[in-house]
Amino acid sequence: MGKRCNRNRNRSKRRAIYCPIHNCYINSVSQKFPLFADTAGQLQQRGVGRKYALILVASKTAVSLTGEWLEGFWCEECQETKWYHVRKRENIYQVSVAPLELWQQAAGLAHPNGNPSVSEFTRKQASGKALVS
Ligand SMILES: [Zn+2]
Secondary structure, eight states: OOSOOOOOGGGTTSOOOBOTTTOSBOEEOSOOEEEEEOSHHHHHHTTOOHHHHHHHHHTTOOEEEEEEEEEEEEETTTTEEEEEEEEEETTEEEEEEOOHHHHHHBTTOOOTTOOHHHHHHHHHHHTTOOOOO
16 A cells, blocks of 8 residues: 555545546446346356346246446546446446447447447348358
């Protein structure tokens, strides 16, 4: 604990979410978009038993992923808005750049960049080729 940390006592309401590149605070510029699991694997990754996961998916239940969402943030250093997959575990926030599949999982959300890869995806599926991403 040699270095003095920025305690930011006055701003304790601010969530401790940092730019993964610059480690500086980033400001939210959007609402939270909740994520839903649509495969058993996604649920299993999050600790749901395989049997139960299969039942949930088979019954087309939209299972929201607790403590996970997509949110847009502005970084002063990046000078741009980026969309992150945020995971909250006991007040610790983990952010990672949101991959395309998460956009498909998020309810009612279209990728902000017009999403050219979705049409690509559909085309590949239509021609029956395996998709490797
Ligand atoms: Zn940044």
